[in-house]
Amino acid sequence: MPETRLLSDNLWAVCFKLLPNQLEGAPAPQRVHLSGTFNQWDETSLLMERGADGSWGARLELPEGEHLYKFILDGESWFPDPENPLSVDDPHHGKNSVLELGRLSGREQSFLVRDDLHWRAVSSPRRLEILEFLLSAAPCSTAELAEAMDVAADGLYHHIRILLKAGLVREVGEVCRANRTVPVFDVAARELRFQPDDDDRLPSLWRSLARRAERAIEHSGDTPHLDPLFSLGGEITWLNEERIEKVRTHLAHIKRLFAEGRQDRHGQLVLLAHLMTPVERTRTNSS
Numbered sequence: 616m617p618e619t620r621l622l623s624d625n626l627w628a629v630c631f632k633l634l635p636n637q638l639e640g641a642p643a644p645q646r647v648h649l650s651g652t653f654n655q656w657d658e659t660s661l662l663m664e665r666g667a668d669g670s671w672g673a674r675l676e677l678p679e680g681e682h683l684y685k686f687i688l689d690g691e692s693w694f695p696d697p698e699n700p701l702s703v704d705d706p707h708h709g710k711n712s713v714l715e716l717g718r719l720s721g722r723e724q725s726f727l728v729r730d731d732l733h734w735r736a737v738s739s740p741r742r743l744e745i746l747e748f749l750l751s752a753a754p755c756s757t758a759e760l761a762e763a764m765d766v767a768a769d770g771l772y773h774h775i776r777i778l779l780k781a782g783l784v785r786e787v788g789e790v791c792r793a794n795r796t797v798p799v800f801d802v803a804a805r806e807l808r809f810q811p812d813d814d815d816r817l818p819s820l821w822r823s824l825a826r827r828a829e830r831a832i833e834h835s836g837d838t839p840h841l842d843p844l845f846s847l848g849g850e851i852t853w854l855n856e857e858r859i860e861k862v863r864t865h866l867a868h869i870k871r872l873f874a875e876g877r878q879d880r881h882g883q884l885v886l887l888a889h890l891m892t893p894v895e896r897t898r899t900n901s902s
Contacts, residue, residue: 616699617714625679627716633686635669637697644688647671651684651711658687679717679754703805706868708860718754718787719801726783726804734816736781737807740827742774746783746802751877753801754787760800763877765884775800824888831886844885851894862891 618630631649649661653675663671683703686694695702701713715722728737736742744764752763757775761768778784787801809817854862876882
């Protein structure tokens with residue numbers, strides 16, 4: 616895990632380190648580069664220094680927030696940090712290590728939706744959207760979140776209270792805005808998990824997502840199907856474990872692209888809703 620030290624309100628000194636005995640199954644490298652979101656995944660700009668003990672190190676100054684990274688061995692092999700338990704899927708069937716600085720450091724990897732309070736919180740399309748934007752925009756106040764979502768702040772307070780009560784959102788500090796102190800928020804976890812015996816509730820969650828998609832179509836003009844961005848369809852097929860893993864990896868990459876879009880807000884606002892579920896055929900006589 617990288618060592619971190621606070622330099623100022625929004626700047627951290629971060630020491631990345633890779634020990635030679637951490638590279639199981641890989642030969643000792645002659646050079647190691649550090650690559651991540653902080654240098655747009657450049658493969659050569661951050662050459663790590665080799666210490667007398669054979670370890671490789673690099674020191675950076677990074678702002679508060681989430682940073683993804685990997686080590687590149689001899690310009691060819693990409694390795695996540697073996698000492699960092701936080702990771703997300705990358706688009707190449709592997710993992711990116713995750714470094715969270717500042718108020719984001721309390722995020723859990725997942726949140727188990729297990730009772731009525733939780734289910735009420737995730738049953739609203741707007742609250743699901745708040746969770747998505749907080750993943751990219753947090754830590755932020757309600758006004759800052761509203762600006763990121765391009766909606767009115769007055770319509771968010773009620774939803775944030777429900778998410779706070781359910782534990783899906785947490786208050787992580789305060790900021791001074793217009794001569795008054797207001798709270799700032801973050802998600803409690805990176806992703807939602809559901810209990811195996813909650814199959815009867817999952818359709819209601821999908822209906823919530825479907826309502827959101829219906830509203831997007833209704834508000835997209837008289838002929839949304841003529842827009843080059845518009846796509847509607849369904850696929851059904853047989854997938855083995857290898858193909859299922861490939862689909863999951865592609866979905867993780869798509870989620871990362873959408874997260875980047877929520878951060879820079881360039882281009883057109885787009886909604887993608889998806890459902891992947893096992894299918895059981897029931898053979899019946901046709902009448």
